Amino acid sequence: MEKFLLRNVGVPNSHEIDVYIGRGGYQALAKALKEFEPQELVNLVRESGLRGRGGAGFPAGVKWSFLPKGVYPRYLVCNADEGEPGTFKDRVLIEHDPHGLIEGIIISSYACEVEHAFIYIRGEYVFGAKRLEKAVAQAYERGYLGRNILGSGYDLELTVHRGAGSYVCGEETGLLTSLEGDRGHPKLKPPFPASQGLYRKPTIINNVETLFNVPFIVEHGAEWYKGFGTERSPGLKLFCISGHVNKPGVYELPLGTPMMTLINDYAGGPSKPIKTVIPGGSSTPMLPPDVLETLTLDYEALAAAGSMLGSGAVIVVGEGTCIVRLVERLAEFYRHESCGKCIPCREGTDWLYKIMHRIEHGQGREEDIDLLLDICDNISGKSFCPLGDAALGPITSSIKHFRDEYLYHIRERRCMV
Amino acid sequence: MLSENAKAEIEQLKGKYPDPKSALLPALYVAQREHGWLSPEVMRDVAEVMDLPPAEVASVASFYTMFNRQPVGENLIQVCTNISCSLLGAEHIVEYLKSKLGIDVGETTPDNKFTLVTVECLGSCGTAPMMQVNDTYYENLTEEKIDRILAELAERKG
Numbered sequence: 001m002e003k004f005l006l007r008n009v010g011v012p013n014s015h016e017i018d019v020y021i022g023r024g025g026y027q028a029l030a031k032a033l034k035e036f037e038p039q040e041l042v043n044l045v046r047e048s049g050l051r052g053r054g055g056a057g058f059p060a061g062v063k064w065s066f067l068p069k070g071v072y073p074r075y076l077v078c079n080a081d082e083g084e085p086g087t088f089k090d091r092v093l094i095e096h097d098p099h100g101l102i103e104g105i106i107i108s109s110y111a112c113e114v115e116h117a118f119i120y121i122r123g124e125y126v127f128g129a130k131r132l133e134k135a136v137a138q139a140y141e142r143g144y145l146g147r148n149i150l151g152s153g154y155d156l157e158l159t160v161h162r163g164a165g166s167y168v169c170g171e172e173t174g175l176l177t178s179l180e181g182d183r184g185h186p187k188l189k190p191p192f193p194a195s196q197g198l199y200r201k202p203t204i205i206n207n208v209e210t211l212f213n214v215p216f217i218v219e220h221g222a223e224w225y226k227g228f229g230t231e232r233s234p235g236l237k238l239f240c241i242s243g244h245v246n247k248p249g250v251y252e253l254p255l256g257t258p259m260m261t262l263i264n265d266y267a268g269g270p271s272k273p274i275k276t277v278i279p280g281g282s283s284t285p286m287l288p289p290d291v292l293e294t295l296t297l298d299y300e301a302l303a304a305a306g307s308m309l310g311s312g313a314v315i316v317v318g319e320g321t322c323i324v325r326l327v328e329r330l331a332e333f334y335r336h337e338s339c340g341k342c343i344p345c346r347e348g349t350d351w352l353y354k355i356m357h358r359i360e361h362g363q364g365r366e367e368d369i370d371l372l373l374d375i376c377d378n379i380s381g382k383s384f385c386p387l388g389d390a391a392l393g394p395i396t397s398s399i400k401h402f403r404d405e406y407l408y409h410i411r412e413r414r415c416m417v
Numbered sequence: 418m419l420s421e422n423a424k425a426e427i428e429q430l431k432g433k434y435p436d437p438k439s440a441l442l443p444a445l446y447v448a449q450r451e452h453g454w455l456s457p458e459v460m461r462d463v464a465e466v467m468d469l470p471p472a473e474v475a476s477v478a479s480f481y482t483m484f485n486r487q488p489v490g491e492n493l494i495q496v497c498t499n500i501s502c503s504l505l506g507a508e509h510i511v512e513y514l515k516s517k518l519g520i521d522v523g524e525t526t527p528d529n530k531f532t533l534v535t536v537e538c539l540g541s542c543g544t545a546p547m548m549q550v551n552d553t554y555y556e557n558l559t560e561e562k563i564d565r566i567l568a569e570l571a572e573r574k575g
Contacts, residue, residue, distance in 0.1 A: 086542050164446070313542070
């Protein structure tokens with residue numbers, strides 16, 4: 001199928017502004033500034049049904065409409081703190097098509113009447129940050145950023161800001177505190193960032209891929225966009241598939257595409273028989289192979305199957321993998337990344353890891369399984385940000401689908417595989 | 418301690434933001450680039466230029482994994498051991514690097530050339546297993562590839 005989001009990936013020097021313009025770049029921006037009032041763009045994006053691509057899936061146009069009327073300055077922050085294990089789609093867009101992202105940011109900033117936008121990019125993406133900084137400088141030179149953009153009277157500053165290694169800064173309030181120069185501690189919501197965000201001003205935070213979709217919607221219209229995907233999950237999505245498949249990578253597909261189409265037709269099939277699939281990044285509950293045949297990749301179908309579309313990071317786990325070891329590793333990750341602010345998450349993720357560790361190392365007790373579930377229950381919904389809840393997905397789902405493997409580990413004091 | 422150039426660079430970074438405090442992470446990067454790590458003395462200098470209490474600067478620096486609060490070798494080898502890399506043999510990569518370098522995770526070689534650490538997901542899951550050395554990603558790692566990378570890095574002048 002024709003590519004949109006990935007249309008410039010693989011084109012030589014696709015990160016250079018002349019190549020981007022030569023391929024039709026910045027035309028959607030010119031159209032947006034000329035033909036639309038800001039509110040009309042908010043309506044257009046709401047009408048398109050575009051949902052946040054960072055993981056939560058909240059409708060982008062609805063988020064924009066939460067900005068309180070008449071309160072300025074407003075900020076827009078592009079969340080490029082891609083850190084959910086298994087996710088690497090934003091990196092591809094940033095490195096190969098930085099101007100596509102910048103164009104999306106400018107149009108979205110105009111729609112939200114923002115005068116200063118930021119790209120918060122995870123610190124480890126040094127190459128991507130350099131590409132973005134160069135692309136931003138090029139955009140300033142050509143008059144796409146700065147004062148009086150394309151003669152429209154609209155002014156916008158865009159600053160690239162590097163994080164410094166912290167998963168929780170991908171959470172929007174954690175990201176904002178980090179951007180303000182603090183430890184990346186999330187805040188209790190409400191107030192939501194749309195009313196009190198960066199420097200306590202109205203702030204819109206959108207994922208890289210979300211913003212990247214906007215120029216296409218401006219160019220082709222909301223109806224065109226809704227022609228892809230399902231009724232409730234419209235549009236195009238990037239899926240990053242990794243683990244035990246023959247051709248891991250980032251693939252662009254309409255939402256609602258069958259899971260097995262992604263695995264077999266795009267990712268070259270599994271490299272060993274599938275044991276389980278984690279469908280939307282490491283925090284999303286794992287699924288057993290028998291549901292995969294009929295499963296489609298959209299928000300509703302994944303939720304109905306007991307998991308989440310998340311960031312679109314499909315991790316295929318083959319036979320021969322020890323589930324207990326895998327979950328122990330993920331528990332270690334969430335323990336490491338808990339910021340320590342909320343006690344249920346701070347203490348809970350530590351405790352979960354210690355129990356997983358002792359089961360993995362042959363010191364487990366049968367009652368540990370219930371204890372794990374009880375701790376999960378006590379973390380769930382009891383912290384300011386979703387990190388605590390994210391830590392639970394691998395544990396509860398693995399106990400549900402692989403309880404026999406836990407029991408084998410505990411009774412035999414060794415691995416089943 | 419912090420050079421006059423670095424101080425001037427930090428002053429300039431403060432002007433990029435509506436609130437100068439937002440320049441703290443960029444300022445710490447400037448300091449780390451100059452000194453290789455963030456000693457208490459360097460952080461005190463950053464605090465002075467940023468007009469912040471030293472304790473606040475130290476507290477912020479300690480939150481982020483990329484700020485080294487101890488000296489590291491010329492080449493900081495960071496091996497991802499998160500899920501996708503782990504499925505494709507990250508543990509073996511770590512063991513191989515340990516034996517090649519003769520050090521454990523968290524240690525630095527006696528010639529100060531290499532420090533070996535393990536890290537969380539670096540967004541390179543489609544090209545696993547992988548490691549980052551200083552700012553550069555090395556992907557689809559094999560033993561042979563690691564041999565070549567280490568040889569190249571060892572020859573490079575510090």
